[in-house]
Amino acid sequence: MKEALAALVRWSGLGWGVRFLCARRRATIVVYHDPDPAVLREHLAYYARHYSFTTLDTVADAMESGRWGDLPPYPLVITIDDGHAGNTRLEPLFREFGVRPTIYLCSRIVGTARPFWWKTPAADRIGVEELKRQPDTERRRRLAEAGDDPDRDGAARHAMTWSEVAALGETVDYGAHTRTHPILIQCDDLRAAEEIGLSRIELEKATGRPCRHFAYPNGDYGEREVELLRAAGYRTARTIEPGWNGGRADPLRLKAFPVSDDVSVSWLTVQLTGLPAWLRGLKESLRGRRAASAGYPAPSAGTAIPAAPLRQ
Numbered sequence: 639m640k641e642a643l644a645a646l647v648r649w650s651g652l653g654w655g656v657r658f659l660c661a662r663r664r665a666t667i668v669v670y671h672d673p674d675p676a677v678l679r680e681h682l683a684y685y686a687r688h689y690s691f692t693t694l695d696t697v698a699d700a701m702e703s704g705r706w707g708d709l710p711p712y713p714l715v716i717t718i719d720d721g722h723a724g725n726t727r728l729e730p731l732f733r734e735f736g737v738r739p740t741i742y743l744c745s746r747i748v749g750t751a752r753p754f755w756w757k758t759p760a761a762d763r764i765g766v767e768e769l770k771r772q773p774d775t776e777r778r779r780r781l782a783e784a785g786d787d788p789d790r791d792g793a794a795r796h797a798m799t800w801s802e803v804a805a806l807g808e809t810v811d812y813g814a815h816t817r818t819h820p821i822l823i824q825c826d827d828l829r830a831a832e833e834i835g836l837s838r839i840e841l842e843k844a845t846g847r848p849c850r851h852f853a854y855p856n857g858d859y860g861e862r863e864v865e866l867l868r869a870a871g872y873r874t875a876r877t878i879e880p881g882w883n884g885g886r887a888d889p890l891r892l893k894a895f896p897v898s899d900d901v902s903v904s905w906l907t908v909q910l911t912g913l914p915a916w917l918r919g920l921k922e923s924l925r926g927r928r929a930a931s932a933g934y935p936a937p938s939a940g941t942a943i944p945a946a947p948l949r950q
Contacts, residue, residue, distance in 0.1 A: 644904035653907040657688060657712070664882035665697050666910070667715045667894035669853075672722035675731060677900055682716075682735045684903050689714035691737040693811060694851050698873045698889060706885030715740065717876060717894065719815060719853055721748045721797045725806070732809040741806075742815035742853040742876075745840035749800040751791035754819065758792065760784035770856060774825040788818060800844055813851030814838050814872075823858045830863065835870040850874070864890050880915035 647653060666689065670678070685691065690710035697715060700706045716739035718725060725741060732739065747754065756766045760781050769777045781788050803812070816822070816833040817840065825833065834852070841849040850873040854863065857878035867875050867890050874889045881893035897909055908914060 641902065641904060644902065644908045647911070647913075648904050648907045653911060656911045660882050661689070661712050661714075661910075663706075663709075663711070664884045665692070665709065665713045665715060666882055667694075667717055667876060667892060668910075669876075669878060669894050669896045670716070670718045671720055671899055672724045673718075673728070673899040674724075675727050678728060679731055680903050681897070681906055682731060682737060684906065685714055685716075685737075686735055688712065691716070691735070693738050694740045694813070694874055694876075695811065697883070698850070701885055701887070701889055702873075704885070717742065717813075717853065720744060720754060720819070721803070721815070722754075723795060723798050723802075726798060726802050729806055729809055738810060740811045740813050740851055742813040742851070743803070743841055744797065744815050744817060744819045745837045745844070746817040747819065748797045748803060749844070750797070751793075751795045752797075752818075753786060753788065753792040753794075754796045755781055755786070755788040756819075757796060758786035758788075760786035770821050770824075770858075772824065774820045774829060777820070777824065803845060807845060807847065811851070812841060812845055812847065812849060813853060813876075814841055814849050815853050816855055819855045821856055821858050822854065822863050823860055827862070831866050834863065834866045838870055838872065852876070854878075880912040 673681075689712040692709060692713040692715055694715055694717070696709065697713065700709050716737055718739055718741045721741055721743040731737075744754075746752065755761055755777075756769070758781065761769060764780055764784060769780065772780065778788055786792065798806070814834075814837040817837045818833065820829070820833055822830050822833065838849045838852075850871075852867055852872045852875040854875060854877055859875075859877065864875070872890065874892055876892045876894050878896050879891075879893045880895055883892050887893070895910055895912065896915070897906060901909065
């Protein structure tokens, strides 16, 4: 049924209409995590037919200079979160399609055997969504007591090594995704500042390259986080709020479309309309209203889109 709906949306012309009206003169940013090369090849081939690949630096240059018209029609930026070990398999595709993505790294996880905490058995047992709603110190305590301390090496490496980061650096740019991927709005002021500011310093030291771009873990942020990013000197920060970015967009609140790593091209075209994210937001909003009317606290979320497993 899902694929049938996707095919209907695709061949009805809705995808073309949204792309023409919304993406022709505004930047589209897509978000991946650990895609399979075969799936990403199909996605990149689709993008190559309908968009013009560009980079975050080029978009930032256009915003800062006021020369937005210098961007090509249908500008599209590929971003990848976390720095998964599997990202190294994608390098031939980047060369083949002439795309230079931005990979957002967690500076205290890359180059170590520390786990991505949401991928651990302990997180599965406790519940990833429950852990996202916990204060940061409580989340870390519960994971450590359950046998998967996020601040210690685990049994298997989840992230790239620094040598892999260096090798892949010929075809990608790197941004910061904090040091350890906490939910920033659940951190106290000191830890939030360290996760945002020190991640940039650590990445610049490790890579020998400027680190000017940031992605909010799980998409959760508030005014405090924006001010900390501004103080740390970042050029851009990417959310996962669905939408397109024009020349007057807030560079520290860039909108983007999360794309499922294993999605078909038909469903990809649906995700790029923003409809799935909008429906998820509507569903969560209605759920929150029902909870409030029944006297229960509404689910918390740091952005307009509710927390979901896709949003790591």
